[in-house]
Amino acid sequence: MPVAPPRPTDLPLTALRAFEAAARLGGFSAAAQELGVTPGAVTAHVKALEARLAARLFIRGPKGVELTALGARVLPEFTTAFDALGLAVHHLRAESAPKIVHIATLPALAQLWLSPRLPGLRAQMPGVEISITAMEAPPNLKRAPYDLSLFPGREGRLVAEEDIFPVCAPQLAARLTRPEDLAVLPCLIDSAWAEDWQDWAAVAMPRAAFRPRGPVFSLYALAVEEAANGAGVLMAHGSLVAGHLARGQLVAPLPQRVRLPMALRLWSARPLKAGHPAERVARALLAP
Amino acid sequence: MPVAPPRPTDLPLTALRAFEAAARLGGFSAAAQELGVTPGAVTAHVKALEARLAARLFIRGPKGVELTALGARVLPEFTTAFDALGLAVHHLRAESAPKIVHIATLPALAQLWLSPRLPGLRAQMPGVEISITAMEAPPNLKRAPYDLSLFPGREGRLVAEEDIFPVCAPQLAARLTRPEDLAVLPCLIDSAWAEDWQDWAAVAMPRAAFRPRGPVFSLYALAVEEAANGAGVLMAHGSLVAGHLARGQLVAPLPQRVRLPMALRLWSARPLKAGHPAERVARALLAP
DNA sequence: GAAGAGGCTCAGATTTTCTCACCCTAGATT
DNA sequence: AATCTAGGGTGAGAAAATCTGAGCCTCTTC
Structure with missing residues (x-):
């Protein structure tokens, strides 16, 4: 039965x-x-x-x-x-903690792009907590608990173009006057963005078979610090070294800049309601 | 931070x-x-x-x-x-085992209504397995893994009206000629359907303050067997004792029948596709 | 004022779920 | 050929989740 x-x-x-x-x-x-x-x-x-x-x-x-x-x-x-x-x-989550905005981003962006902007954001929105989670790849926003994701990509609202160019400490600048000089200078390499060097070289020195040689970093922010310390030349993302350039900690001796196809973009899973904290944060980050 | x-x-x-x-x-x-x-x-x-x-x-x-x-x-x-x-x-589940039809029903219905029909069903649909799960209350078909549910209720397609009336073994019939006789005969009571007696009495003997006295069963099928054994009078559901009446194991000495508001109905969570096993089983069960 | 319905608690048992370390395969690289 | 690498599979053991059971509490109903 x-x-x-x-x-x-x-x-x-x-x-x-x-x-x-x-x-x-x-x-x-x-x-x-x-x-x-x-x-x-x-x-x-x-x-x-x-x-x-x-x-x-x-x-x-x-x-x-x-x-x-x-x-x-x-x-x-x-x-x-x-x-x-x-x-x-x-x-x-949003309803039970409406005052917290969760942002997912790359470690490098968290430290070099987002971090400097946080004090201003906080001053602008007292009472709103901003939580930042660093990760290597954009999360699936339909599943993971983030309100906003900030990544290089094609989807979402444009935050900044990604222009790359070599930078170094001021005391090293004299030794870097032509692209060819890179062959004899240590090139700081970020493991996640190793292709940056090739991408730039393909435009700036199309003839040469250029292979960067130098220490590899797994944290871009660390590479930036090392470059500022004079350890070598870094292939910089413009928006991430703006502070160092402004303070004179880094200089860009070569004029050639290359625009990457992936721009920095802000992306959220669902439409943000105007006036809600996540939307206000997004608006503030998109503002020039 | x-x-x-x-x-x-x-x-x-x-x-x-x-x-x-x-x-x-x-x-x-x-x-x-x-x-x-x-x-x-x-x-x-x-x-x-x-x-x-x-x-x-x-x-x-x-x-x-x-x-x-x-x-x-x-x-x-x-x-x-x-x-x-x-x-x-x-x-x-359906796609991975298309030949199994799962039916949820009351224990009493499984034993007294469905069981006698199974051989016919199986002969009619060779290769289709029919799995029956007995439970006290209708399952939430949107969640539980059943194709069909067979319960007294208001939703779904009508299978049979629920008419109740007292039945007893033939040898007891002589002592049951008027409703009032019930007061001095043991009344077999199914714990889940205890109100049946009141419902029937309210129509058949509206004046009397009738309270059935007798053994209580938690399995209706057991009560039916006991009634057939002459242990007392059972408030029968017509569709569940049809077999016993036909075989003469039980008789219905009193003419009064009462129709319950809840009819026996077959219900499925989503539309059944014509020709699929579940639909064929449903059609067979609904046929007179 | 007893009984019952509905929830809560906590300890301990049970079951799920996960990791770790290792194996296997096929294609790519050297 | 030998080695790498990427993707999966396995099995033992650890960790975490989930569940139960018995007893408690509070209010309502009889």
Whole structure:
């Protein structure tokens, strides 16, 4: 007699979320990163789900996974549902702490662009707390609890163009008068923006096969400090060294500037209501 | 400096689900029942959520809880999101096991109404598995994994009217010729349908202050068996004793029948696609 | 003034969930 | 060929979550 056990336990929500992330992002590792867990955890979740359903959701290949027909059919529904849930959580948070604005950004932007502007923002909006979280990649704003994200990208409102050019300490400037001089000077390299040197060189010295040599930093702000200390030449992002240039801690001996395709942009998951703290912060950051 | 910890951990999904259920059902106990946990678990979830948000979601009163303004504002969003998620899960299940039809019903209906019809159904649809889960109250079909629910109610398609009348074993029939005889005969009482006796008496013997006396059963099917064994008089639901009447195991000595306001109805969460197993089962059950 | 409904609490048990360290594969690099 | 790298899979053990159970409290109802 086909009588099921008393309570057919329903599927674990976390496993469903792992499936959705893996399916949407096209891989377990990417999903693990979005969810903030190890890939093994995602593997386990998907496996558990498949065992429960007695059906495959992904086809495992050696270079990654691919959705099965079943997985592809149900993915959109789950994405929609989890988006709705994420938005609901966001509203819940916003309603329960309306005076806190959460901003996600790159570590470099947090330290060199946002930080100098904070005192002014706070003075402008007493009572509003501004919380800044640094991360390497833009978050999925439909899921993660941020009001604003500030990243180089194509989406969102333009905050500043990204112009790059070499800078160094004043005492080093005499040794940097032509692009070719870079071959014999230490070039400070930020690990996340290593291509900056190539991008600039491609325009400024198109003939030369230039390869920057010098210390690598994982924190851009640290590279900026080292450049100011005279450790070498840095490929600067204009908006991030404006302060150092104004104070004379850094100089830009070469006139050539290169505009990167990705501009600095401010982006929010849903329309900001005029007058609300997040909208006021956005407005203040966009102001010249 | 208001820099948040690396990863602002997001809200636990189970706690959100507990909140949603409690808010929608208006109480922690009801939510606990829907979720299949103890009330203490729901209390803990809501408490954890409130602690995380640093905001109250419910106002605790001595006779239950009530939503705060905040809770009431965000509830609809969560209900929508979890409904969408439940539906997605439902589709996932349906797509991964398209040949199983899950039916939720009362224990009494499972044993006395559905069970006799199963052999016919199976013969009619070879390859389709029919899984029956008995429960005391209709499930929330947007959340629980059932294709069809068969319950007395007002929603859904009519399966049968609920007519009640006293029945007993043939050898007892001689002692039951007038309603008044019930006062001196043992009345078998089903604990879930105890009011049946009052409902019937209110029509059949409006003057008398009738109180049935007799053994109480928690399983209606057991009461039916006992009645057939001659243990007393049962207030029968017509559709549930049809078999026993036909076989002569029970007789209905009194002509008076009372129609209950709740008819037996078949109900499904979403429109059934014609030709799909669930729809075919529904059609077969609705057929005379 | 007893009983009942609804919630709360806290300790302890149970189950989920996660990490860690390691293995495996196929394609790319040297 | 040998090595790297990217992406996954595994299994043991640790950590965290979730749940239960028994008892308490408060108010309402009989």
